[in-house]
Amino acid sequence: xxxxxxxxxxxxxxxxxxxxxxxxxxxxxxxxxxxxxxxxxxxxxxxxxxxxxxxxxxxxxxxxxxxxxxxxxxxxxxxxxxxxxxxxxxxxxxxxxxxxxxxxxxxxxxxxxxxxxxxxxxxxxxxxxxxxxxxxxxxxxxxxxxxxxxxxxxxxxxxxxxxxxxxxxxxxxxxxxxxxxxxxxxxxxxxxxxxxxxxxxxxxxxxxxxxxxxxxxxxxxxxxxxxxxxxxxxxxxxxxxxxxxxxxxxxxxxxxxxxxxxxxxxxxxxxxxxxxxxxxxxxxxxxxxxxxxxxxxxxxxxxxxxxxxxxxxxxxxxxxxxxxxxxxxxxxxxxxxxxxxxxxxxxxxxxxxxxxxxxxxxxxxxxxxxxxxxxxxxxxxxxxxxxxxxxxxxxxxxxxxxxxxxxxxxxxxxxxxxxxxxxxxxxxxxxxxx
Amino acid sequence: xxxxxxxxxxxxxxxxxxxxxxxxxxxxxxxxxxxxxxxxxxxxxxxxxxxxxxxxxxxxxxxxxxxxxxxxxxxxxxxxxxxxxxxxxxxxxxxxxxxxxxxxxxxxxxxxxxxxxxxxxxxxxxxxxxxxxxxxxxxxxxxxxxxxxxxxxxxxxxxxxxxxxxxxxxxxxxxxxxxxxxxxxxxxxxxxxxxxxxxxxxxxxxxxxxxxxxxxxxxxxxxxxxxxxxxxxxxxxxxxxxxxxxxxxxxxxxxxxxxxxxxxxxxxxxxxxxxxxxxxxxxxxxxxxxxxxxx
Numbered sequence: 001x002x003x004x005x006x007x008x009x010x011x012x013x014x015x016x017x018x019x020x021x022x023x024x025x026x027x028x029x030x031x032x033x034x035x036x037x038x039x040x041x042x043x044x045x046x047x048x049x050x051x052x053x054x055x056x057x058x059x060x061x062x063x064x065x066x067x068x069x070x071x072x073x074x075x076x077x078x079x080x081x082x083x084x085x086x087x088x089x090x091x092x093x094x095x096x097x098x099x100x101x102x103x104x105x106x107x108x109x110x111x112x113x114x115x116x117x118x119x120x121x122x123x124x125x126x127x128x129x130x131x132x133x134x135x136x137x138x139x140x141x142x143x144x145x146x147x148x149x150x151x152x153x154x155x156x157x158x159x160x161x162x163x164x165x166x167x168x169x170x171x172x173x174x175x176x177x178x179x180x181x182x183x184x185x186x187x188x189x190x191x192x193x194x195x196x197x198x199x200x201x202x203x204x205x206x207x208x209x210x211x212x213x214x215x216x217x218x219x220x221x222x223x224x225x226x227x228x229x230x231x232x233x234x235x236x237x238x239x240x241x242x243x244x245x246x247x248x249x250x251x252x253x254x255x256x257x258x259x260x261x262x263x264x265x266x267x268x269x270x271x272x273x274x275x276x277x278x279x280x281x282x283x284x285x286x287x288x289x290x291x292x293x294x295x296x297x298x299x300x301x302x303x304x305x306x307x308x309x310x311x312x313x314x315x316x317x318x319x320x321x322x323x324x325x326x327x328x329x330x331x332x333x334x335x336x337x338x339x340x341x342x343x344x345x346x347x348x349x350x351x352x353x354x355x356x357x358x359x360x361x362x363x364x365x366x367x368x369x370x371x372x373x374x375x376x377x378x379x380x381x382x383x384x385x386x387x388x389x390x391x392x393x394x395x396x397x398x399x400x401x402x403x404x405x406x407x408x409x410x411x412x413x414x415x416x417x418x419x420x421x422x423x424x425x426x427x428x429x430x431x432x433x434x
Numbered sequence: 435x436x437x438x439x440x441x442x443x444x445x446x447x448x449x450x451x452x453x454x455x456x457x458x459x460x461x462x463x464x465x466x467x468x469x470x471x472x473x474x475x476x477x478x479x480x481x482x483x484x485x486x487x488x489x490x491x492x493x494x495x496x497x498x499x500x501x502x503x504x505x506x507x508x509x510x511x512x513x514x515x516x517x518x519x520x521x522x523x524x525x526x527x528x529x530x531x532x533x534x535x536x537x538x539x540x541x542x543x544x545x546x547x548x549x550x551x552x553x554x555x556x557x558x559x560x561x562x563x564x565x566x567x568x569x570x571x572x573x574x575x576x577x578x579x580x581x582x583x584x585x586x587x588x589x590x591x592x593x594x595x596x597x598x599x600x601x602x603x604x605x606x607x608x609x610x611x612x613x614x615x616x617x618x619x620x621x622x623x624x625x626x627x628x629x630x631x632x633x634x635x636x637x638x639x640x641x642x643x644x645x646x647x648x649x650x651x652x653x654x655x656x657x658x659x660x661x662x663x664x665x666x667x668x669x670x671x672x673x674x675x676x677x678x679x680x681x682x683x684x685x686x687x688x689x690x691x692x693x694x695x696x697x698x699x700x701x702x703x704x705x706x707x708x709x710x711x712x713x714x715x716x717x718x719x720x721x722x723x724x725x726x727x728x729x
Contacts, residue, residue, distance in 0.1 A: 015495055016495075017495045017496070017497075017498060017499040017501075018495075018496065018497065018498070018499060019496070020469045020496065021464075021469060022464060022495075043466075044465070044466040044516045044517050044520065044571060045516075045559070045571055046466055046516075046545075046546070046547040047547060047550055047558035047559070047561070048546075049561060050550075050553070050557065050558035050559075050561035051546065051547070051549040051550065051553075051558065053561070055689065056686075056689070059689075059693075062659065062693070063546060063693070066468050066470075066545070066546045066591065066694065067468060068468050068469065068470075069467075069468040069469045069470020069471065069472075069473045069592060070469055070470070070473060072468075072470070113473075113476065117476060117497060118497075127498050127499050127500035128491075128497050128498030128499065128500060129497065130483070130486040130491065130497075130498070131500075133483050133486070137483070140483065141483070144479040144480075144482065144483075145479070147477075147479055148479040148480070151477060151479075159650045159651075159653075159654055160592075160647070160650055161477060162470040162471075162473060162474060162477070162592040163470060163591065163592055163661070165647075165650050165651050165654060165656065166654045166656070168656075172654075173651075173654040173655050173656040174654040174655045174656075407499075410499065
């Protein structure tokens with residue numbers, strides 16, 4: 001491989017920290033030019049698409065929740081949507097609103113976790129949130145308060161924060177009683193205030209001057225900021241149903257990854273997640289979230305991946321705001337769930353996980369047994385774009401010393417909140433300089 | 435003893451613990467899993483910063499890029515063993531840990547990915563991957579205790595965070611954690627929750643499942659589906675017979691026992707008794723420590 005007189009400069013991170021799951025990163029530099037980058041996923045495969053075969057269609061939400069402990073609601077919601085699509089039913093408005101409330105809880109929990117515990121320490125030169133707390137305990141406690149509120153929403157609606165038990169295909173086992181939902185209002189008001197402070201806090205960070213060239217993909221849902229349902233759309237004009245989108249996504253299996261790499265229409269990589277949602281749905285933010293974005297200086301489309309932390313904070317305001325209005329106007333769905341009769345066919349479900357679009361597709365038979373399953377998590381879809389970002393960021397920061405460059409590369413990956421547990425079904429960071 | 439532990443997260447920035455730090459060290463390790471049990475530690479929002487004051491979190495990749503080399507006073511292990519590299523890594527972790535506690539259904543019973551144990555060799559990898567030759571993975575997903583000595587097993591899918599804090603506190607204090615081993619059924623009786631199995635004929639694993647969740651499912655009108663695995667004493671044949679009498683097909687009863695704790699002995703035996711396929715471990719003669727990888 002070496003054909004110059006000097007060995008290449010190799011920057012590598014054997015195990016990427018502050019992400020969900022296990023992966024590594026490797027950047028190889030020769031004569032000041034980044035030659036190769038790789039995000040390697042060594043999370044052991046867990047074969048969900050195989051173990052779902054032969055299971056009953058009603059089991060998919062609970063089984064697929066176990067793909068990811070950080071975003072189980074996303075898996076449950078996409079699985080439910082796919083099964084309801086297969087059975088040809090649509091849930092009523094009250095079930096839909098309760099799902100959105102539960103999903104907002106997960107966005108609040110996951111975004112607060114990523115902003116405060118996983119991402120902010122990078123901008124402030126801390127190894128972790130514990131070190132950050134030694135400098136600014138108030139900030140970390142604020143993040144934990146927001147996170148706790150997200151968990152409280154999930155516990156109230158879903159019965160449990162990690163792997164909720166109250167979700168079923170067709171709706172919920174039991175509608176939470178109005179008093180318990182009303183009890184969310186005060187904590188959500190405080191969390192929304194804290195989220196507004198969060199936007200100001202992260203907007204004050206220093207951001208490397210990097211511009212990404214992204215093809216954004218996100219769901220669109222009428223005049224609402226899409227979360228629990230919608231049609232896949234892209235920044236270059238795509239507007240299709242979830243089933244049509246699933247047909248367009250081609251997954252490749254490459255040697256360095258137990259996650260499959262996704263391409264759209266076999267062409268360029270694309271990006272899902274907060275930057276994509278903000279670009280495609282920014283005008284649908286709640287007034288308070290839109291004002292916060294304006295005060296933070298965000299333009300209508302944000303292409304600096306390091307500023308994803310600001311966009312995530314704006315989405316935190318949105319999720320608190322949405323959850324608050326859903327809690328204030330809560331009417332228990334009656335019945336809490338539709339009873340579904342399985343029918344042979346294929347169903348597709350797509351929702352917005354905190355870190356991006358997640359779709360499921362299943363074929364079930366007439367007795368409700370799953371014949372095949374396909375699950376495409378956001379990190380699989382984002383992996384090629386994360387590598388493209390890594391190449392750009394490493395090249396721009398090439399003058400940095402090895403330790404600083406390594407940290408910058410890690411941060412570049414963390415910009416996209418990758419979930420390796422989801423994708424492997426993720427990443428090994430190694431950086432090589434010359 | 436202080437040899438770096440394989441090439442896994444955080445090892446690039448490892449340092450030794452300063453001798454001046456009197457706090458005990460805590461390490462968190464991940465194997466095949468969903469991260470949810472580790473997240474339960476970060477979900478201790480009220481206690482997290484106090485915990486970090488009291489113990490030195492020496493290795494926790496999900497939370498920190500800093501790591502210190504062992505030995506560690508307490509290691510928490512999430513996930514199951516599904517590759518031969520991981521089978522070697524867990525032995526290194528055991529050697530570097532004074533106390534080793536496994537957390538969650540993956541680490542204590544092989545997890546949902548343990549369903550591969552019941553499939554034909556190589557079937558799963560061929561279903562998911564276009565190039566099975568790129569994948570190096572065992573035919574089995576096995577609990578940590580099948581590989582190394584474990585000091586305490588905390589069950590649950592996911593674990594309960596209050597139980598986790600009790601286990602950490604007790605282990606650091608050198609006492610046995612106080613974790614109940616009775617069934618979800620007893621929990622319902624204590625709470626006065628009407629029995630779904632008897633009154634509504636809803637299939638419920640409460641009589642044979644370990645408590646710890648607070649009997650969550652019955653309180654939302656749903657039968658227990660066994661997240662915490664078998665209780666200390668169980669009578670699964672009696673429950674299975676009851677479910678069969680209520681008209682449930684054997685295949686459905688077998689499937690009910692085959693989820694997150696499918697390889698826990700009491701659940702495994704009953705799923706087989708109801709006609710489920712045998713696990714690979716019972717189909718082959720005793721093999722070597724490192725079974726052959728699928729490729």
